[in-house]
Amino acid sequence: MAERVIFHVDANSAFLSWTAAYRIKVLGETEDLRQIPSVVAGDKESRHSIILAKSAPAKKYGIQTGEPLFQALEKCPELVVVPPDYGLYVEASRHFVQMLRQFSPVVEQYSIDEAWVDMSGTQRLWGTPRLAAEKMRERIWEELGFTVNIGISSNKLLAKMAGDFEKPNKVHTLFPEEVPIKMWPLPVRDLFLVGSATEAKLKRMGIYTIGQLAKCDLSLIRKRMGKHGETIWHFANGRNAAQVAPKPAENKGYGNSVTTARDVTSREEAHQVLLSLCETVAARMRKDSKCGSCVSVHLRTNAFQHASHQRMLSGATNLTQEIFNGAYRVFDELWDGCTPLRQLGVQMTRLSEKPYQQYDLFSQLSPVQYERKLRLDETVDSLRDRFGEDIIRRAKFAQEPGQHMTGGLDKARRTGVTKPIPKEFEDDNGQ
DSSP states (O other), rough: OOOOOOEEETTTHHHHHHHHHHHHHHOOOOOOOSSSSSEEETTTTSSTOBBEEEOOHHHHTTOOSSBBBHHHHHOOOOEEEEEOOOHHHHHHHHHHHHHHHOOOOOEEEETTTTEEOTTOOOOHHHHSSHHHHHHHHHHHIIIIIIOOOEEEESSSSHHHHTTTTSSSOEEEEEOGHHHHTTTSSSSSSSTTTTTTTHHHHHHHHHOHHHHHHHSSOHHHHHHHHHHHHHHHHHHHHTOOOOOSSOOOOOOEEEEEEEEEEHHHHHHHHHHHHHHHHHHHHHHHHHTTTEEEEEEEEEETTTTTOEEEEEEEEEEEEEHHHHHHHHHHHHHHHHHHHHSOEEEEEEEEEESSSEEEEOOOOOOSHHHHHHHHHHHHHHHHHHHHHOGGGGGGGGGGGGGGGTTTSSSSSSSHHOOOOOOOOOOGOOOOTOO
Protein backbone atom coordinates (compact mmCIF):
# COMPACT_ATOMS: atom_id res chain seq x y z
CA MET A 1 0.00 0.00 0.00
CA ALA A 2 1.39 3.39 -1.02
CA GLU A 3 2.37 5.75 1.78
CA ARG A 4 -0.03 8.59 2.46
CA VAL A 5 1.08 12.07 1.44
CA ILE A 6 -0.43 14.92 3.44
CA PHE A 7 0.19 18.64 2.92
CA HIS A 8 -0.41 21.32 5.53
CA VAL A 9 -0.79 24.69 3.79
CA ASP A 10 -0.64 27.87 5.88
CA ALA A 11 -0.96 31.43 4.53
CA ASN A 12 1.91 33.57 5.81
CA SER A 13 0.65 36.42 8.03
CA ALA A 14 -2.70 35.95 6.34
CA PHE A 15 -4.63 39.05 7.37
CA LEU A 16 -1.76 41.35 6.49
CA SER A 17 -0.94 39.48 3.26
CA TRP A 18 -4.54 39.50 2.07
CA THR A 19 -4.85 43.20 2.81
CA ALA A 20 -1.58 43.93 1.00
CA ALA A 21 -2.60 41.86 -2.03
CA TYR A 22 -5.96 43.64 -2.25
CA ARG A 23 -4.37 47.10 -2.02
CA ILE A 24 -1.79 46.34 -4.69
CA LYS A 25 -3.82 44.28 -7.16
CA VAL A 26 -7.18 46.03 -6.83
CA LEU A 27 -6.56 49.52 -5.47
CA GLY A 28 -3.37 49.97 -7.45
CA GLU A 29 -1.20 51.01 -4.51
CA THR A 30 2.55 50.73 -4.95
CA GLU A 31 3.58 50.34 -1.33
CA ASP A 32 3.53 46.72 -0.12
CA LEU A 33 2.55 46.47 3.55
CA ARG A 34 4.61 43.31 3.78
CA GLN A 35 7.81 45.23 3.00
CA ILE A 36 7.43 47.89 5.71
CA PRO A 37 6.81 47.78 9.49
CA SER A 38 3.04 47.28 9.52
CA VAL A 39 0.35 45.45 11.45
CA VAL A 40 -3.34 44.63 11.32
CA ALA A 41 -4.97 45.73 14.57
CA GLY A 42 -8.28 46.97 15.92
CA ASP A 43 -9.37 50.41 17.07
CA LYS A 44 -6.67 52.16 19.12
CA GLU A 45 -9.28 53.36 21.61
CA SER A 46 -10.76 49.90 22.17
CA ARG A 47 -9.57 47.09 24.39
CA HIS A 48 -9.80 44.93 21.28
CA SER A 49 -6.76 46.72 19.87
CA ILE A 50 -4.28 43.87 19.76
CA ILE A 51 -1.97 42.84 16.96
CA LEU A 52 -3.75 40.38 14.66
CA ALA A 53 -0.97 40.10 12.06
CA LYS A 54 2.42 41.66 11.48
CA SER A 55 4.91 42.08 8.65
CA ALA A 56 8.44 40.67 8.71
CA PRO A 57 9.95 44.18 9.18
CA ALA A 58 7.60 44.72 12.16
CA LYS A 59 8.78 41.43 13.67
CA LYS A 60 12.35 42.78 13.68
CA TYR A 61 11.19 45.41 16.19
CA GLY A 62 10.07 42.65 18.53
CA ILE A 63 6.39 43.11 17.74
CA GLN A 64 4.38 39.97 18.47
CA THR A 65 0.95 38.78 17.37
CA GLY A 66 -1.50 39.16 20.26
CA GLU A 67 0.27 41.98 22.06
CA PRO A 68 -1.54 45.29 22.73
CA LEU A 69 -1.25 47.85 19.98
CA PHE A 70 0.06 50.57 22.31
CA GLN A 71 3.06 48.38 23.17
CA ALA A 72 3.80 47.79 19.49
CA LEU A 73 3.69 51.54 18.83
CA GLU A 74 6.16 52.10 21.65
CA LYS A 75 8.55 49.68 19.95
CA CYS A 76 8.05 51.28 16.53
CA PRO A 77 6.41 54.76 16.48
CA GLU A 78 6.40 54.73 12.63
CA LEU A 79 4.40 51.51 12.56
CA VAL A 80 1.68 51.49 9.86
CA VAL A 81 -1.59 50.25 11.39
CA VAL A 82 -4.42 49.00 9.17
CA PRO A 83 -7.86 47.93 10.48
CA PRO A 84 -9.08 44.35 10.01
CA ASP A 85 -11.37 43.68 7.04
CA TYR A 86 -13.07 40.36 7.73
CA GLY A 87 -15.20 40.58 4.62
CA LEU A 88 -12.04 40.50 2.51
CA TYR A 89 -10.52 37.73 4.64
CA VAL A 90 -13.53 35.46 4.21
CA GLU A 91 -13.42 35.84 0.42
CA ALA A 92 -9.65 35.37 0.29
CA SER A 93 -9.95 32.25 2.44
CA ARG A 94 -12.69 30.83 0.24
CA HIS A 95 -10.62 31.23 -2.90
CA PHE A 96 -7.53 29.90 -1.12
CA VAL A 97 -9.38 26.66 -0.33
CA GLN A 98 -10.80 26.51 -3.86
CA MET A 99 -7.24 26.67 -5.18
CA LEU A 100 -6.21 23.76 -2.95
CA ARG A 101 -9.13 21.70 -4.26
CA GLN A 102 -7.73 22.08 -7.76
CA PHE A 103 -4.83 19.90 -6.59
CA SER A 104 -6.87 17.36 -4.60
CA PRO A 105 -10.57 16.95 -3.76
CA VAL A 106 -9.72 15.96 -0.18
CA VAL A 107 -9.19 19.24 1.68
CA GLU A 108 -9.83 19.89 5.37
CA GLN A 109 -9.91 23.55 6.37
CA TYR A 110 -8.41 23.88 9.85
CA SER A 111 -8.79 27.65 10.22
CA ILE A 112 -9.45 30.68 8.05
CA ASP A 113 -5.85 30.62 6.76
CA GLU A 114 -4.70 26.98 6.89
CA ALA A 115 -5.77 23.59 5.62
CA TRP A 116 -4.68 20.01 5.18
CA VAL A 117 -4.66 18.46 1.71
CA ASP A 118 -4.50 14.69 1.13
CA MET A 119 -2.24 14.37 -1.91
CA SER A 120 -2.03 10.57 -1.79
CA GLY A 121 -2.15 9.05 -5.27
CA THR A 122 -1.71 12.36 -7.14
CA GLN A 123 1.93 11.81 -8.20
CA ARG A 124 0.98 11.15 -11.82
CA LEU A 125 -0.80 14.49 -11.96
CA TRP A 126 1.61 16.68 -10.03
CA GLY A 127 4.86 14.76 -9.68
CA THR A 128 6.74 14.11 -6.45
CA PRO A 129 5.35 15.60 -3.23
CA ARG A 130 7.97 18.35 -3.13
CA LEU A 131 7.43 19.22 -6.80
CA ALA A 132 3.66 19.32 -6.26
CA ALA A 133 4.11 21.57 -3.23
CA GLU A 134 6.31 23.97 -5.21
CA LYS A 135 3.68 24.14 -7.97
CA MET A 136 0.97 24.81 -5.39
CA ARG A 137 3.01 27.52 -3.68
CA GLU A 138 3.82 29.23 -6.99
CA ARG A 139 0.21 29.18 -8.23
CA ILE A 140 -1.10 30.67 -4.99
CA TRP A 141 1.42 33.48 -5.29
CA GLU A 142 0.81 34.13 -9.00
CA GLU A 143 -2.99 33.93 -8.94
CA LEU A 144 -3.93 35.04 -5.42
CA GLY A 145 -0.98 37.28 -4.56
CA PHE A 146 0.17 35.88 -1.19
CA THR A 147 2.73 33.40 0.06
CA VAL A 148 2.24 30.14 1.96
CA ASN A 149 4.26 27.63 3.91
CA ILE A 150 3.68 23.99 2.98
CA GLY A 151 4.55 21.08 5.26
CA ILE A 152 4.74 17.58 3.76
CA SER A 153 4.48 14.27 5.62
CA SER A 154 2.60 11.00 5.85
CA ASN A 155 0.21 12.23 8.58
CA LYS A 156 -1.55 15.45 9.57
CA LEU A 157 0.45 16.08 12.72
CA LEU A 158 3.87 15.90 11.09
CA ALA A 159 2.67 17.90 8.09
CA LYS A 160 1.56 20.70 10.42
CA MET A 161 4.80 20.57 12.38
CA ALA A 162 6.75 20.80 9.10
CA GLY A 163 4.67 23.75 7.96
CA ASP A 164 5.70 25.64 11.10
CA PHE A 165 9.40 25.35 10.32
CA GLU A 166 11.24 28.33 8.82
CA LYS A 167 8.94 30.95 7.29
CA PRO A 168 7.81 32.57 5.02
CA ASN A 169 7.19 31.07 1.59
CA LYS A 170 8.88 27.73 2.25
CA VAL A 171 8.29 24.03 1.63
CA HIS A 172 9.45 21.57 4.30
CA THR A 173 9.21 17.80 4.76
CA LEU A 174 8.92 15.89 8.02
CA PHE A 175 8.50 12.18 7.35
CA PRO A 176 8.72 9.71 10.27
CA GLU A 177 12.37 8.91 9.56
CA GLU A 178 13.18 12.63 9.82
CA VAL A 179 11.57 13.12 13.24
CA PRO A 180 14.69 12.46 15.39
CA ILE A 181 16.74 14.99 13.45
CA LYS A 182 14.19 17.71 12.63
CA MET A 183 11.61 17.56 15.43
CA TRP A 184 13.09 16.07 18.59
CA PRO A 185 15.61 18.90 19.23
CA LEU A 186 12.78 21.50 19.24
CA PRO A 187 11.44 22.99 22.50
CA VAL A 188 8.49 21.01 23.83
CA ARG A 189 6.30 24.13 23.50
CA ASP A 190 6.60 23.81 19.71
CA LEU A 191 4.68 20.51 19.75
CA PHE A 192 1.09 20.68 18.55
CA LEU A 193 -1.41 20.96 21.46
CA VAL A 194 1.26 21.90 24.02
CA GLY A 195 0.26 25.24 25.53
CA SER A 196 1.83 27.25 28.31
CA ALA A 197 0.18 25.26 31.13
CA THR A 198 1.21 21.91 29.65
CA GLU A 199 4.69 23.24 29.00
CA ALA A 200 5.03 24.24 32.66
CA LYS A 201 3.98 20.75 33.82
CA LEU A 202 6.44 19.09 31.48
CA LYS A 203 9.28 21.33 32.60
CA ARG A 204 8.55 20.45 36.22
CA MET A 205 9.13 16.85 35.13
CA GLY A 206 12.46 17.82 33.57
CA ILE A 207 11.14 17.63 30.00
CA TYR A 208 12.32 20.55 27.87
CA THR A 209 12.48 19.17 24.32
CA ILE A 210 10.12 17.14 22.15
CA GLY A 211 12.72 14.37 22.08
CA GLN A 212 12.79 14.15 25.87
CA LEU A 213 8.99 13.80 25.88
CA ALA A 214 9.14 11.13 23.17
CA LYS A 215 11.62 9.05 25.18
CA CYS A 216 9.81 9.45 28.51
CA ASP A 217 8.03 6.47 30.05
CA LEU A 218 4.41 6.57 28.83
CA SER A 219 3.03 5.26 32.14
CA LEU A 220 4.64 8.21 33.96
CA ILE A 221 3.22 10.73 31.46
CA ARG A 222 -0.20 9.14 31.71
CA LYS A 223 -0.08 9.18 35.52
CA ARG A 224 0.96 12.84 35.70
CA MET A 225 -1.07 14.28 32.83
CA GLY A 226 -3.86 11.85 32.01
CA LYS A 227 -5.26 11.35 28.52
CA HIS A 228 -3.84 14.63 27.19
CA GLY A 229 -0.37 13.53 28.27
CA GLU A 230 -0.77 10.27 26.37
CA THR A 231 -1.90 12.19 23.27
CA ILE A 232 1.09 14.54 23.21
CA TRP A 233 3.46 11.62 23.95
CA HIS A 234 2.23 9.94 20.76
CA PHE A 235 2.57 13.26 18.93
CA ALA A 236 6.17 13.59 20.15
CA ASN A 237 6.82 10.21 18.58
CA GLY A 238 5.28 11.35 15.31
CA ARG A 239 2.16 9.20 15.59
CA ASN A 240 -1.21 10.46 14.35
CA ALA A 241 -3.82 8.36 12.58
CA ALA A 242 -6.38 11.12 11.93
CA GLN A 243 -7.67 11.26 8.37
CA VAL A 244 -8.07 14.45 6.33
CA ALA A 245 -11.79 15.16 6.73
CA PRO A 246 -13.34 17.28 3.95
CA LYS A 247 -16.56 17.70 5.95
CA PRO A 248 -16.20 19.58 9.25
CA ALA A 249 -17.31 17.83 12.43
CA GLU A 250 -20.65 18.93 13.82
CA ASN A 251 -20.63 21.55 16.54
CA LYS A 252 -20.93 20.21 20.09
CA GLY A 253 -22.00 23.63 21.28
CA TYR A 254 -22.62 27.20 20.18
CA GLY A 255 -21.08 30.11 22.05
CA ASN A 256 -19.99 33.71 21.76
CA SER A 257 -18.12 36.05 24.05
CA VAL A 258 -17.22 39.72 23.97
CA THR A 259 -14.66 41.93 25.66
CA THR A 260 -16.55 45.12 26.42
CA ALA A 261 -15.26 48.57 25.52
CA ARG A 262 -15.57 49.58 29.17
CA ASP A 263 -16.03 47.72 32.43
CA VAL A 264 -19.53 46.44 33.09
CA THR A 265 -20.58 47.55 36.55
CA SER A 266 -24.39 47.25 36.60
CA ARG A 267 -26.75 44.31 36.26
CA GLU A 268 -28.82 46.16 33.64
CA GLU A 269 -25.78 46.75 31.46
CA ALA A 270 -24.67 43.14 31.85
CA HIS A 271 -28.11 41.87 30.83
CA GLN A 272 -27.95 44.01 27.71
CA VAL A 273 -24.59 42.51 26.76
CA LEU A 274 -25.93 39.01 27.41
CA LEU A 275 -28.95 39.67 25.18
CA SER A 276 -26.70 40.84 22.34
CA LEU A 277 -24.69 37.62 22.70
CA CYS A 278 -27.83 35.49 22.77
CA GLU A 279 -28.93 37.14 19.51
CA THR A 280 -25.88 35.84 17.65
CA VAL A 281 -25.77 32.44 19.37
CA ALA A 282 -29.45 31.74 18.70
CA ALA A 283 -29.22 32.89 15.08
CA ARG A 284 -26.33 30.49 14.44
CA MET A 285 -28.27 27.64 16.02
CA ARG A 286 -31.36 28.31 13.92
CA LYS A 287 -29.24 28.47 10.79
CA ASP A 288 -27.88 24.99 11.56
CA SER A 289 -31.29 23.67 12.72
CA LYS A 290 -29.95 22.95 16.20
CA CYS A 291 -31.47 23.40 19.64
CA GLY A 292 -29.82 23.34 23.05
CA SER A 293 -30.99 22.51 26.57
CA CYS A 294 -28.02 23.71 28.66
CA VAL A 295 -26.99 27.36 28.90
CA SER A 296 -23.62 28.44 30.30
CA VAL A 297 -22.35 31.91 31.18
CA HIS A 298 -18.72 32.78 31.78
CA LEU A 299 -17.27 36.01 33.12
CA ARG A 300 -13.86 37.63 33.26
CA THR A 301 -13.30 40.43 35.75
CA ASN A 302 -11.14 43.49 35.18
CA ALA A 303 -8.54 41.66 37.31
CA PHE A 304 -8.63 38.80 34.75
CA GLN A 305 -10.28 36.35 37.12
CA HIS A 306 -12.58 33.79 35.51
CA ALA A 307 -15.90 32.35 36.66
CA SER A 308 -18.56 30.24 34.94
CA HIS A 309 -21.86 28.56 35.72
CA GLN A 310 -24.54 26.64 33.84
CA ARG A 311 -28.10 25.42 34.18
CA MET A 312 -30.49 23.13 32.35
CA LEU A 313 -33.48 24.67 30.61
CA SER A 314 -36.97 23.20 30.65
CA GLY A 315 -36.38 21.85 27.16
CA ALA A 316 -34.29 22.22 24.01
CA THR A 317 -34.66 25.56 22.25
CA ASN A 318 -33.10 27.99 19.81
CA LEU A 319 -35.38 30.93 20.61
CA THR A 320 -33.39 34.06 21.41
CA GLN A 321 -35.66 35.08 24.29
CA GLU A 322 -35.69 31.62 25.87
CA ILE A 323 -31.88 31.39 25.75
CA PHE A 324 -31.59 34.88 27.21
CA ASN A 325 -34.06 34.05 30.00
CA GLY A 326 -31.80 31.20 31.04
CA ALA A 327 -28.58 33.17 30.55
CA TYR A 328 -29.52 36.16 32.71
CA ARG A 329 -30.68 33.87 35.54
CA VAL A 330 -27.35 32.06 35.44
CA PHE A 331 -25.55 35.41 35.41
CA ASP A 332 -27.53 36.72 38.39
CA GLU A 333 -26.54 33.62 40.37
CA LEU A 334 -22.89 33.92 39.32
CA TRP A 335 -22.08 37.64 39.65
CA ASP A 336 -21.64 39.34 43.01
CA GLY A 337 -23.18 42.58 41.71
CA CYS A 338 -20.14 44.77 42.28
CA THR A 339 -16.96 43.34 40.73
CA PRO A 340 -16.29 45.13 37.40
CA LEU A 341 -16.43 42.81 34.38
CA ARG A 342 -14.46 43.10 31.15
CA GLN A 343 -15.72 40.01 29.32
CA LEU A 344 -18.96 38.04 29.17
CA GLY A 345 -19.78 34.89 27.26
CA VAL A 346 -22.79 32.65 26.56
CA GLN A 347 -22.75 29.04 25.39
CA MET A 348 -25.45 26.51 24.53
CA THR A 349 -24.75 22.77 24.75
CA ARG A 350 -26.64 19.48 24.97
CA LEU A 351 -27.74 19.87 21.38
CA SER A 352 -30.62 18.20 19.58
CA GLU A 353 -32.09 18.33 16.09
CA LYS A 354 -35.55 19.46 17.16
CA PRO A 355 -36.95 21.66 19.94
CA TYR A 356 -38.89 20.17 22.80
CA GLN A 357 -40.54 21.71 25.84
CA GLN A 358 -41.78 20.32 29.14
CA TYR A 359 -45.16 22.02 29.43
CA ASP A 360 -47.03 22.43 32.68
CA LEU A 361 -49.46 24.89 34.27
CA PHE A 362 -46.60 27.31 34.96
CA SER A 363 -44.98 27.24 31.53
CA GLN A 364 -44.44 30.70 30.10
CA LEU A 365 -45.23 29.68 26.51
CA SER A 366 -47.91 27.38 25.19
CA PRO A 367 -47.04 25.20 22.17
CA VAL A 368 -48.83 27.65 19.89
CA GLN A 369 -47.02 30.63 21.41
CA TYR A 370 -43.68 28.86 21.11
CA GLU A 371 -44.28 28.17 17.42
CA ARG A 372 -45.21 31.80 16.80
CA LYS A 373 -42.03 32.97 18.57
CA LEU A 374 -39.94 30.62 16.43
CA ARG A 375 -41.54 31.88 13.19
CA LEU A 376 -40.88 35.46 14.30
CA ASP A 377 -37.19 34.74 15.04
CA GLU A 378 -36.79 33.01 11.68
CA THR A 379 -38.36 35.99 9.89
CA VAL A 380 -35.92 38.33 11.63
CA ASP A 381 -33.05 36.03 10.59
CA SER A 382 -34.22 36.14 7.00
CA LEU A 383 -34.40 39.95 6.98
CA ARG A 384 -30.93 40.25 8.49
CA ASP A 385 -29.48 37.77 6.00
CA ARG A 386 -30.95 39.73 3.13
CA PHE A 387 -30.44 43.33 4.22
CA GLY A 388 -27.79 43.17 6.93
CA GLU A 389 -28.13 42.62 10.65
CA ASP A 390 -28.84 46.31 11.40
CA ILE A 391 -32.08 46.27 9.40
CA ILE A 392 -34.01 45.30 12.53
CA ARG A 393 -33.20 45.46 16.24
CA ARG A 394 -34.96 45.11 19.55
CA ALA A 395 -36.31 48.29 21.12
CA LYS A 396 -33.94 47.70 24.04
CA PHE A 397 -31.06 48.56 21.68
CA ALA A 398 -32.63 51.64 20.09
CA GLN A 399 -30.07 53.91 21.75
CA GLU A 400 -27.10 51.59 21.12
CA PRO A 401 -26.31 51.59 17.37
CA GLY A 402 -24.23 48.65 16.28
CA GLN A 403 -24.35 46.95 19.69
CA HIS A 404 -27.38 44.69 19.38
CA MET A 405 -25.46 41.66 18.07
CA THR A 406 -22.03 41.09 19.53
CA GLY A 407 -19.42 38.47 20.22
CA GLY A 408 -17.59 35.83 18.24
CA LEU A 409 -17.46 36.55 14.54
CA ASP A 410 -17.13 39.94 12.95
CA LYS A 411 -20.35 41.30 11.44
CA ALA A 412 -19.13 40.67 7.89
CA ARG A 413 -18.59 37.00 8.70
CA ARG A 414 -21.95 36.68 10.51
CA THR A 415 -24.03 38.31 7.80
CA GLY A 416 -22.07 37.58 4.64
CA VAL A 417 -22.17 41.30 3.79
CA THR A 418 -18.79 41.88 2.17
CA LYS A 419 -17.21 44.16 -0.38
CA PRO A 420 -17.22 43.11 -4.06
CA ILE A 421 -14.85 40.23 -4.73
CA PRO A 422 -11.62 41.38 -6.40
CA LYS A 423 -10.99 39.73 -9.77
CA GLU A 424 -7.68 38.47 -8.42
CA PHE A 425 -9.64 36.35 -5.92
CA GLU A 426 -12.22 35.04 -8.42
CA ASP A 427 -12.09 31.51 -9.75
CA ASP A 428 -12.22 30.59 -13.41
CA ASN A 429 -15.98 30.90 -13.83
CA GLY A 430 -16.29 34.13 -11.86
CA GLN A 431 -17.90 32.57 -8.78
